Amino acid sequence: MVDLKSQYLAIKKEVDEAIQNVIDSSVFIQGKTVREFEIQLQEYLQIPYVISCGNGTDALQMALMALGLQPGDEVITTPFTFIATAEVISLLHLTPVFVDVDPKTFNIDPALIEEKITTKTKAIIPVHLFGQAANMQEIQRIANQHSLFIIEDACQSLGTQYIDQQGNTIQTGTIGDIGVTSFFPTKNLGCFGDGGAIFTKNKELAERCRMIANHGSVKKYHYELIGVNSRLDAIQAAILGVKLKYLDDYIKARENAAALYDLLLQDDPGVIIPQRVDYSTHTFHQYTLTVMDGQRDRLKEKLAMNGIPSMIYYPKPLHLQKPFAHLGHTLGSLPVSEKLSEQVLSLPMHTELTPEQQTFIVEKIQEE
Numbered sequence: 001m002v003d004l005k006s007q008y009l010a011i012k013k014e015v016d017e018a019i020q021n022v023i024d025s026s027v028f029i030q031g032k033t034v035r036e037f038e039i040q041l042q043e044y045l046q047i048p049y050v051i052s053c054g055n056g057t058d059a060l061q062m063a064l065m066a067l068g069l070q071p072g073d074e075v076i077t078t079p080f081t082f083i084a085t086a087e088v089i090s091l092l093h094l095t096p097v098f099v100d101v102d103p104k105t106f107n108i109d110p111a112l113i114e115e116k117i118t119t120k121t122k123a124i125i126p127v128h129l130f131g132q133a134a135n136m137q138e139i140q141r142i143a144n145q146h147s148l149f150i151i152e153d154a155c156q157s158l159g160t161q162y163i164d165q166q167g168n169t170i171q172t173g174t175i176g177d178i179g180v181t182s183f184f185p186t187k188n189l190g191c192f193g194d195g196g197a198i199f200t201k202n203k204e205l206a207e208r209c210r211m212i213a214n215h216g217s218v219k220k221y222h223y224e225l226i227g228v229n230s231r232l233d234a235i236q237a238a239i240l241g242v243k244l245k246y247l248d249d250y251i252k253a254r255e256n257a258a259a260l261y262d263l264l265l266q267d268d269p270g271v272i273i274p275q276r277v278d279y280s281t282h283t284f285h286q287y288t289l290t291v292m293d294g295q296r297d298r299l300k301e302k303l304a305m306n307g308i309p310s311m312i313y314y315p316k317p318l319h320l321q322k323p324f325a326h327l328g329h330t331l332g333s334l335p336v337s338e339k340l341s342e343q344v345l346s347l348p349m350h351t352e353l354t355p356e357q358q359t360f361i362v363e364k365i366q367e368e
């Protein structure tokens with residue numbers, strides 16, 4: 001599905017040097033290297049505050065904590081995402097409210113949000129799934145009208161540009177009140193372990209997030225609030241500092257690979273290629289087909305028999321998973337997500353994919 005080794009080998013000298021510099025400095029937690037990476041990412045995203053942290057899940061949790069939400073408050077999100085998005089809502093004794101997705105984009109369907117808003121609703125967490133922005137114009141309109149916070153889950157969309165009504169391009173994760181991302185190795189910008197970050201334009205929220213990430217303290221051994229321990233370590237920051245310089249090249253490589261899959265598959269009646277929207281670029285964290293006629297599992301098996309990996313993101317929507325059983329959903333509650341979970345199949349997608357590999361993959365897809 002991914003080829004992290006080849007990606008590393010292409011920049012080995014720079015990465016090894018950056019890691020060695022951290023070891024030589026022996027400043028492993030916080031310090032200059034971490035701060036330098038945060039500033040580099042601030043510049044890339046054109047946002048005043050980046051707070052790095054331990055992973056994307058922590059980033060989501062800390063974003064909710066920073067907004068001061070209270071137990072019982074409701075947070076609207078999508079059931080067609082990685083568990084982390086909704087897990088942190090429940091962990092903080094908030095209530096996740098799932099809204100079904102648009103079958104074309106796999107992203108939360110704004111037309112279904114308003115009917116789920118109650119007096120307890122405090123925030124919306126849209127996920128820019130697979131590397132394409134959710135419909136932020138509509139989500140922002142709804143959030144403004146109902147005074148809701150927006151936390152963007154940009155864990156799969158670092159580098160994706162949202163295009164607003166005026167035609168301005170804005171990085172995903174920098175549109176709402178807070179944005180979060182993950183540097184898990186397979187993400188658009190991956191480190192060599194766990195890592196994550198929070199983005200915001202709001203100084204006060206930035207200060208709160210930074211405090212929360214460091215045990216609720218600004219001054220050592222003096223605590224302002226209950227926080228957590230969630231920090232990006234310096235070795236990861238050094239690696240990310242090197243790789244961020246190549247992020248646009250990596251995105252270009254994924255876009256090119258997606259264009260070739262499109263070309264080879266667009267006339268295939270058995271699959272629907274990933275559909276694009278005019279308000280976003282697509283960075284293809286995943287290249288995800290919708291497989292018709294109940295053939296998804298058969299296709300996955302056929303690929304496996306030919307040594308081709310493929311993945312199902314996601315095989316069971318969150319509203320039907322055990323941890324959320326208390327919400328009372330049943331089969332049919334959120335029909336689009338349920339149907340997609342039986343149809344989607346993600347193909348190998350990474351920066352090192354060659355046209356020959358892709359042609360082989362498509363040949364096998366189309367072989368009887």
Ligand SMILES: *Cc1c(COP(=O)(O)O)cnc(C)c1O
Binds near residue numbers: 081084155156184
């Ligand atoms: C990866 C991911 C996360 C969590 O990131 P971690 O760094 O693995 O904790 C959250 N949300 C989405 C949509 C993700 O893809």
